[in-house]
Amino acid sequence: MRNPDLDQKLAILMSLAADDREGLPPRLRHTKDVGALRPLNIRYLRPGPGMRMSLLRILMTNACSYNCHYCPMRRDRPMPRTLLKPDELVRIFLGAHQRGWCQGLFITTGIPGRPVKVMDDLIQVLELLRERHHFGGYIHVKLVAGSETSQIDRLTALASRVSLNFEAPCGKSLAQIAPDKSFSTTLHDFERVRSLVVREREARAHGRPTDPLHPGGASGMTMQFVVGATPDTDQSLLGTISRLKAAGGVHHPHFSAFRPISDTPMENVQATPALREHRLYQAAHLLDGYGFSPDEVVYAPDGNLPLALDPKSAWALAHPEQFPLEVQRASYEELVRVPGIGPVAARRIVDQRATVSLRGLSDLRKLGVVTTRAGGFLTLRGRRLQTTRWTEQLGFWAPEDDVGAQHIVYQVSPGTFR
Ligand code: SF4
Numbered sequence: 001m002r003n004p005d006l007d008q009k010l011a012i013l014m015s016l017a018a019d020d021r022e023g024l025p026p027r028l029r030h031t032k033d034v035g036a037l038r039p040l041n042i043r044y045l046r047p048g049p050g051m052r053m054s055l056l057r058i059l060m061t062n063a064c065s066y067n068c069h070y071c072p073m074r075r076d077r078p079m080p081r082t083l084l085k086p087d088e089l090v091r092i093f094l095g096a097h098q099r100g101w102c103q104g105l106f107i108t109t110g111i112p113g114r115p116v117k118v119m120d121d122l123i124q125v126l127e128l129l130r131e132r133h134h135f136g137g138y139i140h141v142k143l144v145a146g147s148e149t150s151q152i153d154r155l156t157a158l159a160s161r162v163s164l165n166f167e168a169p170c171g172k173s174l175a176q177i178a179p180d181k182s183f184s185t186t187l188h189d190f191e192r193v194r195s196l197v198v199r200e201r202e203a204r205a206h207g208r209p210t211d212p213l214h215p216g217g218a219s220g221m222t223m224q225f226v227v228g229a230t231p232d233t234d235q236s237l238l239g240t241i242s243r244l245k246a247a248g249g250v251h252h253p254h255f256s257a258f259r260p261i262s263d264t265p266m267e268n269v270q271a272t273p274a275l276r277e278h279r280l281y282q283a284a285h286l287l288d289g290y291g292f293s294p295d296e297v298v299y300a301p302d303g304n305l306p307l308a309l310d311p312k313s314a315w316a317l318a319h320p321e322q323f324p325l326e327v328q329r330a331s332y333e334e335l336v337r338v339p340g341i342g343p344v345a346a347r348r349i350v351d352q353r354a355t356v357s358l359r360g361l362s363d364l365r366k367l368g369v370v371t372t373r374a375g376g377f378l379t380l381r382g383r384r385l386q387t388t389r390w391t392e393q394l395g396f397w398a399p400e401d402d403v404g405a406q407h408i409v410y411q412v413s414p415g416t417f418r
Pocket of ligand 1: 064065066067068071072073074075109110111178
């Protein structure tokens, strides 16, 4: 049955993600469906190679007592405000889930009033889903920094993944853009969740039985940073992330390129190129899955990742002594550092080269190598595979080309839903 009040609330909340870059605007989806579920925000997560999970991403409320300078939901910005009660949010999610539109849930929220009250509502959503409705699937929830320890523990026990918005890599820069937030409070809460995730993993490794209400267990926490809203460099961001990840329990960082939002103190600040956000994801990926250490990442003199080159190519060009690499003899660890060779292709080469005769680029392509990128860095039985490296063509394009002269001001930020 239709509920016009709920329809109205959802229309307001979902419009804050209408300009997100990660796919089709949500209002283009399910446009023929009627009722409260119409303006859905379904996005896709890739939990592992070849896997895909659909998530309903939803804001519990766009009301906020905080006044972060970059945020479309900041207290002083005039806009319609609304909130979903825990049972309304649960009803919306279960309706979408039963229709087969989504497998899991991602909840984020503004902070109207005290963090402990918002956390109570989040916990209530998760308790309703897990205990009353026996939903055992994926739930990702944004933790509100400044909550009580018992609330953090309860939320972490019920969620599949908990994330925290750091926004900036240190307290000094956080104070410039989010005067109501405390870096040390965020750090304290981060450490609590991280240690709970590590403890749960250890208990499972030692044979603790699966909780039927939480069958997936804790899948690691995430953290979010706004890129370019402060003068912090990519080197500083990745340095902070490496330190936070060192003790385990962290899945991956999220980056949101800063966008100037209308009617905010940062309306006239230049947008951060989306390419910078992309390069940070690539660099974080190298640190996670390719065996690179933080001090191997190559930065431009300004401390940022080069925009014109992906981080792996930048490293390869900075280390000519490592190349060309002989495909027949190179280790997995060496192969995976070649631009155009990922972990899957590197593993296939190592596993198959003794039994399969590799004759040239087309054979490597069949194993998953992006030969246009990798060819110039490889030899096969001593023979160069490509004389010109694709990277040599990059001189035709300057990184600043991506930073347009036009100043665009937005109504929403992709960070609203990350
Ligand atoms: S970033 Fe979060 S806390 Fe800050 S104003 Fe926006 S919703 Fe509120």
